[in-house]
Amino acid sequence: MxxxxxxxxxxxxxxxxxxxxxxxxxxxxxxxxxxxxxxxxxxxxxxxxxxxxxxxxxxxxxxxxxxxxxxxxxxxxxxxxxxxxxxxxxxxxxxxxxxxxxxxxxxxxxxxxxxxxHPEEDMGIRIAQTLSYPMVSRYMALDSGHFIVKVLIHEKLHGVNLQGLMQKYAENIQILLVQRDTQIFYQISDDFTLAKDDILIVEGLQHNLQKLSSSFQ
The missing domain is CATH 3.40.50.720 (NAD(P)-binding Rossmann-like Domain)
Structure with a gap:
């Protein structure tokens, strides 16, 4: 304390x-x-x-x-x-x-x-990001344009292979973890499939994350 x-x-x-x-x-x-x-x-x-x-x-x-x-x-x-x-x-x-x-x-x-x-400015940025990328519930800026983002998986991606999704849309993006209810997966196998309401945490450069976001819309 x-x-x-x-x-x-x-x-x-x-x-x-x-x-x-x-x-x-x-x-x-x-x-x-x-x-x-x-x-x-x-x-x-x-x-x-x-x-x-x-x-x-x-x-x-x-x-x-x-x-x-x-x-x-x-x-x-x-x-x-x-x-x-x-x-x-x-x-x-x-x-x-x-x-x-x-x-x-x-x-x-x-x-x-x-x-x-700069609370007002920071909040303005967060609102703009939320409007632009509604699938991203939270993000944290790192140095050199890197971000860690928290993505809520919607029904559209239920059953989709995660590694295949990343290979198609997300070059140079690191999967940090997937949370499913009370389970947390740190090691993602090649056959891992997403489920509705999964939480995906990834890290990467902003322009790569923007490419990934197109798959969630």
Whole structure:
């Protein structure tokens, strides 16, 4: 169990704070808006009305014990930057920050922020991917254009030989596993056939995955 600090308890900040709490961590939530504090006060470890742009306030709240701090301030870019400077001065191990604009992102980069978050942009990309490839329920981007994708097998592919499908549509794509109910198959034999509602996890370059997706439509 670790201690985390979340500064800014709008929708994004609240989601992070509550999920960290569910995972068993102690969470210090800070906001200047009383309503935001009231919404999480009985669901996280500490919820405090405070000005996080004041380094002394953060020091008094003992946020320096945090394994990481997440600055989820929305519109006030100046306040976001001041919070980052304060957290850096307090030697917080990791600082994650929600960026509002490209210039905000640039400033945060120069300040050495470990992780810059663009939740609206990321969600937009995910929605577009879902609309374009409805068979892909989840994906994770790796480096150099590689992705790991989770594919739900629909009735159209029930009984189809997986290796044959991959040879026809999916050059240079690695099958990681197939899940069927509670069974997980890591070694896929040449005669393995897909079943409706199987979950297929594969890894490959985006353009190869796009070719594979055509077989699912």
């Amino acid at each position: 670790a201690i985390f600090t979340v500064i800014g308890l709008g929708c994004f900040g609240q989601t992070i704070a509550l999920e960290l709490t569910k995972l068993g961590h102690d969470v210090i939530g800070i906001d200047t808006v009383q309503r935001n504090i009231e919404q999480v006060a009985d669901r996280i470890t500490h919820a405090v009305i405070a000005d996080a742009t004041d380094e002394k306030v953060l020091d008094e709240l003992n946020v320096k014990k945090s394994a990481a701090a997440i600055v989820a301030i929305g519109e006030d870019i100046e306040a976001s930057i001041l919070c980052v400077l304060n957290l850096k001065n307090l030697n917080i191990a990791q600082v994650w920050v929600k960026a509002k604009t490209k210039s905000h992102h640039t400033i945060l980069s120069h300040l050495g922020v470990e992780k810059i978050l």
